[in-house]
Amino acid sequence: MSRYLAVVSLFLYLCISSFANDSFEEIEIQKLKNQIKQLEKEIKQLEKQKIEKFKKETKQPKIGLVLSGGGAKGFAHIGVLKTLEKNNIKVDYITGTSMGALIGALYSVGYTPDEIEKLVLDINWQDTFNDSPNQADISIDQRSLMKNYNLSLKYDDFLNFALPKSLKNTQRIYLKLKNLLWNAENIKDFNKLPIPLQIIATDLNTGKSKAFNSGDLAKVITASISIPTIFDPVKIGDSYYVDGLLSRNLPVEDAFNLGADIVIGVDVGTSLQKKENYDIFSVADQIVAIQSTGSTKKQRDLATILITPDISSYKTTDFKDFKDIELLGEKAAERELSKILAFGPAKASDSKIQNSKKNFTLESVVISNQSHNPNHKEIIKTVFANSLEKNMSPDSLEDLMLKAYSLNFVNKIYYTFDENTLKLQVEENPTNVIGLGFDYQTDYGTTFSIGTDISSSGKFGSLSTIEATFGDYLGLDLKNFSYYGLSNKIGILSSLSYNENPFFLYHNRDKIGSYKSKVIKLEGAVVTQYSNLFLLSYGASLNYSSLDSEIKSIFDSEIEYSKSYGDVFFNINWDKTNSISFPSSGFKGDISQRWGGNLGKDNLNFLSSNYLLSGYLPITSNTSFTSKLFGGNVSGEDVLPDKYIKLGGISDDLSQNEFSFSGYYFQEKYLSSLFGISLGVQHKLIENLYLSLNWDIATYKYLDEDFNSQKNSLLWKDYSQGGGLSLSYLSLIGPIKFNVSKAQNSHDFLFQFSVGYKFD
Numbered sequence: 001m002s003r004y005l006a007v008v009s010l011f012l013y014l015c016i017s018s019f020a021n022d023s024f025e026e027i028e029i030q031k032l033k034n035q036i037k038q039l040e041k042e043i044k045q046l047e048k049q050k051i052e053k054f055k056k057e058t059k060q061p062k063i064g065l066v067l068s069g070g071g072a073k074g075f076a077h078i079g080v081l082k083t084l085e086k087n088n089i090k091v092d093y094i095t096g097t098s099m100g101a102l103i104g105a106l107y108s109v110g111y112t113p114d115e116i117e118k119l120v121l122d123i124n125w126q127d128t129f130n131d132s133p134n135q136a137d138i139s140i141d142q143r144s145l146m147k148n149y150n151l152s153l154k155y156d157d158f159l160n161f162a163l164p165k166s167l168k169n170t171q172r173i174y175l176k177l178k179n180l181l182w183n184a185e186n187i188k189d190f191n192k193l194p195i196p197l198q199i200i201a202t203d204l205n206t207g208k209s210k211a212f213n214s215g216d217l218a219k220v221i222t223a224s225i226s227i228p229t230i231f232d233p234v235k236i237g238d239s240y241y242v243d244g245l246l247s248r249n250l251p252v253e254d255a256f257n258l259g260a261d262i263v264i265g266v267d268v269g270t271s272l273q274k275k276e277n278y279d280i281f282s283v284a285d286q287i288v289a290i291q292s293t294g295s296t297k298k299q300r301d302l303a304t305i306l307i308t309p310d311i312s313s314y315k316t317t318d319f320k321d322f323k324d325i326e327l328l329g330e331k332a333a334e335r336e337l338s339k340i341l342a343f344g345p346a347k348a349s350d351s352k353i354q355n356s357k358k359n360f361t362l363e364s365v366v367i368s369n370q371s372h373n374p375n376h377k378e379i380i381k382t383v384f385a386n387s388l389e390k391n392m393s394p395d396s397l398e399d400l401m402l403k404a405y406s407l408n409f410v411n412k413i414y415y416t417f418d419e420n421t422l423k424l425q426v427e428e429n430p431t432n433v434i435g436l437g438f439d440y441q442t443d444y445g446t447t448f449s450i451g452t453d454i455s456s457s458g459k460f461g462s463l464s465t466i467e468a469t470f471g472d473y474l475g476l477d478l479k480n481f482s483y484y485g486l487s488n489k490i491g492i493l494s495s496l497s498y499n500e501n502p503f504f505l506y507h508n509r510d511k512i513g514s515y516k517s518k519v520i521k522l523e524g525a526v527v528t529q530y531s532n533l534f535l536l537s538y539g540a541s542l543n544y545s546s547l548d549s550e551i552k553s554i555f556d557s558e559i560e561y562s563k564s565y566g567d568v569f570f571n572i573n574w575d576k577t578n579s580i581s582f583p584s585s586g587f588k589g590d591i592s593q594r595w596g597g598n599l600g601k602d603n604l605n606f607l608s609s610n611y612l613l614s615g616y617l618p619i620t621s622n623t624s625f626t627s628k629l630f631g632g633n634v635s636g637e638d639v640l641p642d643k644y645i646k647l648g649g650i651s652d653d654l655s656q657n658e659f660s661f662s663g664y665y666f667q668e669k670y671l672s673s674l675f676g677i678s679l680g681v682q683h684k685l686i687e688n689l690y691l692s693l694n695w696d697i698a699t700y701k702y703l704d705e706d707f708n709s710q711k712n713s714l715l716w717k718d719y720s721q722g723g724g725l726s727l728s729y730l731s732l733i734g735p736i737k738f739n740v741s742k743a744q745n746s747h748d749f750l751f752q753f754s755v756g757y758k759f760d
Contacts, residue, residue, distance in 0.1 A: 060090075061261035061262050061343050062092040062093065062259055062260050062261045062262075063089065063090065063091055063092050063093070063260060063261070063262055063263075063264060063343075064091075064092065064093040064094070064095065064252075064255030064256065064258060064259075064260025064262070064263040064264070065084075065091045065093070065094050065095075065104070065255070065263075065264050065266070066094075066095050066096070066100075066250055066251055066252050066254075066255050066263055066264065066265040066266060066299075066303065067080075067094070067095075067096040067097070067099075067100030067101070067103055067104045067266050068096075068097055068098075068100045068245070068249045068250045068265075068266060068267045068268055068269045068296075069096075069097040069098025069099050069100050069101070069224075069225075069243065069244060069245035069249050069268075069269060070098070070099055070100070070245075070268035070269050070311075070316060071098070071099055071315075071316025071317060072099075072314065072315070072316055072317060072318045072319045072321065072322070072325065073099070073268040073269075073309075073311045073314055073315075073316060073318075073325060074098070074099025074100055074102070074103055074268055075099075075120065075322050075325040075326050075329070076266070076268050076309040076311055076325050076326060076328055076329030076332070077099070077100060077103040077104070077266055077268065077329060078103060078113050078116050078117050078120065078326050078329060079309070079325075079326040079327055079328065079329025079330035079331075079332075079333065080266050080307060080309075080329045080330070080332070080333040081103075081107055081113040081116070082113040082114075082326075082329075082330055082333075083329075083330050083333035083334055083337065084333065084340075085112070085113055087337060087340075087341070089340060089341075091107075091195055092195070092196070092259075092260065093195065093196050093197075093198075093255055093258040093259060093260050094107065094108050094195050094196070094197050094198075094255075095197070095198045095199070095200065095211070095251040095252075095254040095255045095258065096197075096198075096199055096200070096224075096251070097199070097200040097224060097243075097244035097245050097248065097249050097250070097251055098224050098225045098243050098244055098245050098249070099225065099268075100266070100268075101199040101200065101220075101221050101224040101225065101244065102177070102221055102224075102225060103116060104197060104199075105181065105197060105199070105217060105221055106119070106180065106181075107195065108190075108193045108194060108195040108196075108197040109181055109183065109184040109187075109193055109194065109217075110183070110184075110194050117326065119180065120322060121322065123176070124621070125319045127172070128172055128173055128176050129168060129172070129173065130168075130172060131167075131168040131169035131170075131171065131172065133402060133403075133405045133406035134402050134403075134406060134578065135575075135577055135578050135579055135580060135583075135586075136532075136575075136576045136577065136578060136586060137402060137403045137405075137406035137532075138406045139406075139489075139529065139532055140529055140532055140533070140534070140535045140573065140574065140575060141463065141481060141483070141489065141527070141529050141535060142408060142455075142463065143575055144535055144573055144575075145453075145463055145465055145479060145481060146433070146453045146463070146465065147435060147437060147449070147451055147453065147465065147467065147757075148437070148580055148734070148757040149433070149435025149436060149437050149449075149451070149757075150435070150436060150437050150438050150732075150733045150734045150756060150757065151435060151436045152433050152434065152435035152436070153433070153434055153435070154429055154430040154431070154432060154433055155430050155432050155433075155434060156430040156431075156432065157432070160430070162429060162430050165232045165233060166226075166228070166229055166230055166231050166232045166233075167229065167230055167231075168230060168231050168232070169231075169232055169411070169412065170222050170226055170231045170232050170234065170412070171405050171412050171413070172402075173222055173225070173231075174218055174219060174222045174412075174414065175398050175401050175402065175405075176398075177217075177218035177221055177222060178218040178394075178398070178401075178415070179357075179394050179395065179397075179398045181217055181218055182357050182358075182394040183357060183358070184217060185416070185417050186417075186418070187217070188214055188215060188216075189213070189214050190212070190213045190214055190217065191213060191214075196213075196258055197213070198211045198212065198213050198251065198254050198255075198258060199211070199212045199220050199221060199224050199244070200212075200224060200244035200247070200248050200249075200251045200254065201220065201223040201224045201226075201234075201236075201241040201242065201243070201244045202241060202242050202243060202244055202245075202246045202247040203239050203240075203241060203247075204228075204233050204239070204240040204241060204242050205239055205240065207246075207247065208247060209244060209247035209248040209251075210239075210241065211251065211254050211257075212224075212236075215236065216414065216416060219234060219236065219414055220236070222234050223236060223241035223242065224241075224243065224244045225243060226241070226242045226243055227242070227243045228242045228243065228246070231243075232412070235427070245269060248299065249267075249269045249296050249299075250265055250267050250269065250296050250299040250300060250303075251299065252265050252299040252300075252302040252303045253299065253302055256302070262304040262305070262343055263302070263303050263304045263305070264303070264304065264305045264306075264307065264336075264340065265299065265300065265302075265303030265304075265305070265306045265307065266307045266308075266309075266329075266332075266333075267296065267300060267306065267307070267308050268308075268309055268311060268329075269296055305336055305339050305340055306336075307329075307332050307333055307335075307336050308332060309325075309328040309329045309331070309332035310328055310331075310332065311325055311328055357393065357394045357395075359391050359392060359393050360391075360392055360417070360420060361389065361390065361391055361392070361420055362384065362387050362388055362389070362390065362392050362397075362420065362422060363388065363389065363420040363421060364388070364420070364421045364422070365380075365381055365384045365388075365421075365422045365424065366421060366422070366423045366424065367380055367381065367424045367426060368423070368424065368425050368426065369424075369425070369426035369427075369428060370428070371409070371426075371428050373409070373456075373457065373458065375457060375458030375459060375461075376407075376409055376426075376428065376457060376458075378458075378459070378486070379407060379457055379458070379486055380404055380407065380410075380413075380424065380426065382486045382487055383400060383403050383404045383407075384400055384404075384422065387400060397422075401413060401415065404424075407457070408431050408455060408457070409428050409429065409430075409431045409457055410426060410427075410428060410429075411427045411428055411429035412426075412427040413425070413426050413427070414427075431455045431456070431457065432452065432453065432454045432455065433452060433453045434450075434451070434452040435450070435451060435452070435453075436448070436449070436450055437449035437450070437451070437734075437756065437757055438733060438734065438755070438756040439734075439754075439755070439756035439757060439758050440753075440754060440755050440756060441649070441650070441651060441666065441752075441753075441754040441758070442649075442650075442666065442751075442752040442753050442754065443502075443504070443649065443665060443666035443667075443752075444472075444502060444649070444666055445471065445472030445473065445502070446471045446472055447469050447470070447471040447472060447473055447475075448469070448470055448471045449467055449468065449469045449470075450467070450468050451465060451466055451467030451468065451477075452465070452466050452467075453465050454466075459484060459485065459486060460482075460483075460484055461482075461483055461489075462480060462481065462482045462483070463480070463481045463483075464478075464479065464480045464481075465477070465478075465479045465480075466478055466479075469499075472502075473499075473500040473501060473502065473516070474498070474499075474500050475497070475498060475499040475500060476497065476498050476499075477495065477497040477498075477499070478495060478496045478497065479493065479494070479495040479497075480493070480494050480495070481493045481527060483527070483529075485529075487531060487532065488528075488529065488530055488531060489527075489528070489529040490526070490527070490528045490529075491526075491527055492524065492525070492526060492527070493523075493524070493525045493526075493527045493537060493539070494523065494524045494525075495521070495522075495523045495524075496521070496522055496523075497519075497520070497521050497523075498518070498519070498520050498521075499518075499519055499521075500516055500517065500518050501516070501517045501519075501642075501656055502514065502515070502516060502517070502667070503515040503516070503517050503547060503641070503642040503646075503667070504665075504666070504667045504668075505559070505670065506665065506667075506668050506669075506670075509665065509668070509748075511665075513549065513559065514549070514550045515547050515548060515549050515550060515559060515560070515642070516547070516548050516550055517545070517546075517547050517642045518545065518546045518547075518548065519543055519544070519545045520543070520544045520545075521541050521542070521543050522541060522542045522543075523539060523540070523541035523542075524539050524540065524541070525537045525538060525539025525540075525569075526538050526539060533574060533576075534572060534573070534574050535571075535572070535573040535574070536570075536571070536572055536573075537569075537570070537571045537573075538569070538570050538571075539568070539569060540566065540567065540568045540569070541566065541567055541569070542564075542566050543564065543565055543566065543567065544563075544564050545561075545562075545563055545564075545565070545640060546560075546561065546562040546563075547559060547560055547561050547562075547640070547641065547642055548560060559641050561640060561641070563598065563640065564598070565596050565597060565598050565640075566596065566597060567594050567595060567596030567597070568594070568595045568596075569592065569593065569594045569595075570592075570593045570594075571590070571591065571592045571593075572589075572590070572591045572592075573589070573590050573591075574587075574588060574589055575588040575589075576588065577614075577616060578616075581728075581730050581734075581735040582682065582684075582690050582728060582730060582735070583614075583616045583624075584616055584618055584624040584682065584684075585616050585617065585618050585624065586615075586616055587613070587614065587615040587616070588613075588614050589611070589612065589613040589614065590611065590612050590613075590654050591609075591610075591611045592608075592609065592610050592611070592654055593608070593609045594606075594607070594608045594609070595607055595608075596608070596636075605636045605637050605638075606634060606635065606636030606637075606639040606640075606643065607633075607634070607635050607636055608632070608633075608634045608643065608657070609632050609633055609634075610630075610631065610632030610633075610645070610654055610657055611629070611630065611631060611632060612628070612629075612630045612652055612654055612659070613628065613629040613630070614626070614627070614628045614629075615627045615628075616682075619681075622683055622684040623681065623682070623683045623684070624681070624682045624683075625679075625680075625681060626678075626679070626680040626681065626682050626692070626694065627677075627678065627679055627680075628676075628677070628678035628679075629676075629677055630652070630659050630674070630675075630676045630677075630678070631659075631673075631674040631675040631676055631698075632645050632657065632673075632674055633645075633672065633673045633674075634657070634672050634673075635672065641670075643657065644657065644670055644671060644672060644703060645657045645659065645670075645671040645672065645673070645674050645700075646658045646659070646667040646669070646670060646671075647659050647661050647664060647667075647668065647669035647670075647671060647674060647676075647698065647700065648660070648661050648664030648665050648666050648667055648668035648669055649661070649664070649665065649666035649667065649668075649752065650724075650726075650737065650739045650752050650754060651754065651758055653758065659674065659676065661676070661696050661698060661720075661722060662678075662694060662695070662696045662722035662723055662724035662739075662741035662742070662743070663696075663722030663723070663724070663741045663742050663743025663744070663750055664722065664743060664750075665750065666752075669700065669702075670702070670703060671700045671701060671702060671703065672701050672702070672703050673700055673701040673715045674698060674699075674700040674701075675698065675699055675700070675715070675716075676696060676697065676698030676699075676700075677696070677697055677698070678694055678695070678696045678697075679694065679695050680692055680693055680694030680695065681693050681694075688729060688730040688731070689727075689728075689729050690726075690727070690728045690729070690730075691725075691726070691727055691728075692724075692725070692726040692727075692728065693723075693724075693725055693726075694723065694724050694726070695721065695722075695723045696721060696722050696723070696724070697719060697720070697721040698719060698720055698721075699715055699716055699717070699718060699719040700715065700718075700720075701715045720743065720744050721743075721744045722741055722742060722743040722744060723741065723742060724739055724740065724741035724742075725739070725740045725741070726738065726739045726740075731755075733755065733756060734755065734756040734757045735754075735755070735756070735757070736754070736755045737753070737754045737755070738751075738752075738753050739751070739752045739753070739754075
């Protein structure tokens with residue numbers, strides 16, 4: 001019994017002790033809560049005293065404006081600035097991150113909110129974010145010889161491969177910013193701007209934020225908006241910098257450090273949100289939000305007044321919703337206006353830079369780079385040579401910088417302008433490329449290509465290409481262009497190739513024969529490039545050609561052959577279009593003339609000429625008028641069947657005498673003479689998605705061959721016409737095109753499809 005009482009006593013003791021401990025903890029927690037309430041009360045009293053103190057003092061409080069990053073959501077900052085200016089609220093300091101850095105810098109150097117709004121509306125954001133140089137600036141020899149691979153990597157002469165740092169280069173963004181900030185070009189100390197400025201970027205090596213208050217303003221802003229993996233990091237000094245929102249998206253403490261008494265924080269950053277479904281953009285927003293949430297909460301608490309526009313329904317990529325986002329910024333600022341005015345109204349400052357861009361005279365160019373090729377500096381100088389000692393505008397300088405960017409060894413090029421001297425800092429990349437290509441066309445089939453372009457730049461330069469093709473048709477192409485000259489070039493083009501191509505015969509609209517053309521060719525030519533306008537080549541080739549049947553037809557005895565022959569050729573090429581796949585402006589053309597004859601006992605001689613001239617005229621920013629003039633003539637004795645003109649399909653290939661035509665199958669018409677016109681309209685529905693309408697008309701002459709199963713046609717008297725509708729998309733694997741067409745003499749609709757770049 002005593003043992004039982006002892007156990008019960010011990011149990012009761014433990015329960016009482018536990019209860020006592022729990023009571024002690026609750027008492028301590030309550031004490032802390034009371035202390036917090038008391039501190040909050042004291043903070044409110046101090047804030048009230050601070051406001052009253054500012055009201056009584058003769059001097060006005062210094063106001064710091066903090067603009068966060070947020071991509072397109074940053075347009076709300078313009079609405080906030082409009083509200084502040086409308087109420088004569090002077091901003092004494094600005095700090096910004098990412099898009100906030102861009103808007104803040106424009107305001108800091110003297111642009112009004114209305115001027116910033118106009119700039120934003122006028123900027124073609126897709127072109128600005130595009131990382132490619134202008135198509136017309138790339139030398140025409142490179143456009144003619146180098147391939148458009150679906151996937152590619154660059155490598156140097158030591159086979160060191162350069163993996164891409166991101167999806168996009170920031171060169172165009174930087175050059176656009178230099179242009180916009182031109183009148184502050186000589187101000188390197190951001191504290192000396194009309195409104196002192198600090199910009200936040202993230203050091204990629206340490207992950208810590210960096211507050212920039214000096215340097216190349218456009219370059220610092222470019223670093224602050226460089227979202228990792230989307231845009232290249234920017235090298236400043238010995239470090240690489242990326243988007244500031246990763247480390248401090250709302251830099252309130254930096255505004256206090258500048259000297260602000262009160263700080264207005266405008267937070268448009270992406271907040272964490274639970275979603276039922278995610279897409280690629282919402283995933284990106286969420287990742288950014290996760291990364292920036294930690295630092296932003298602390299900065300929001302530090303802000304004297306916090307403005308938070310209701311923009312949760314917009315994404316960082318919604319650039320087209322500019323006006324709606326801006327209005328939400330205005331409304332959010334108006335809601336907090338009474339708190340701001342409680343510190344006392346302040347008259348807006350008039351000490352701003354006039355933003356009418358002044359012209360200048362370019363007297364000299366100084367280049368700093370770390371190239372292993374001493375010729376690269378001379379090549380860059382040729383871009384600016386014709387502009388020395390001439391009156392120039394900031395716009396013309398931007399065009400020259402884009403031309404320099406088009407050089408294949410230039411990765412990025414930065415500049416400063418000091419006393420009429422242009423100082424260039426060049427970052428170079430390897431010039432050799434290895435790539436993979438893919439192409440499919442209805443009726444033609446599928447081909448895959450692997451190749452490399454090896455180039456050496458200088459007064460004595462070379463460009464070599466090696467390409468292997470496999471799939472439905474095989475090929476191997478080795479080319480080398482060795483030249484002398486920089487802007488104007490003259491050189492020798494030599495090539496050795498083996499290529500297979502299809503050749504089809506039709507009876508009415510039925511395919512009655514399928515053949516494979518095989519050609520081994522050794523070619524040499526003198527090539528001249530003049531001022532990047534024309535590429536002229538004159539040369540000769542030796543050929544061994546055969547045509548073998550794949551699907552037997554009743555005309556096999558007349559079609560199949562195996563012959564050797566030589567030819568002499570003259571070609572003219574020019575290309576001033578603005579894009580490889582879907583040009584919207586400019587013109588291009590190809591004219592070819594060939595004379596050939598047999599090398600053996602066969603009675604073979606021929607004269608072949610063809611031409612393809614295309615023009616693109618913009619109607620609106622998204623719509624262009626398209627036109628094409630095409631045709632040719634083939635004559636001679638015992639001309640090889642597959643060397644005649646083929647009409648039909650949805651792509652042109654002058655090397656095979658192939659011309660597209662709405663309503664006809666690939667190679668449906670087999671002709672000795674052709675003259676045609678194509679007129680159309682191309683409209684960009686959304687970025688990279690195009691809708692095209694075209695009407696084709698052509699007059700032609702059939703061969704006097706029985707297997708045509710067609711009546712003879714007279715050139716300039718008889719004609720055919722057809723219309724087509726195309727939906728095209730520029731995808732990551734190359735252009736994709738779906739075409740619906742109908743010919744004049746057919747009641748059937750024809751559906752054709754292609755994907756990838758066509759390798760000639």
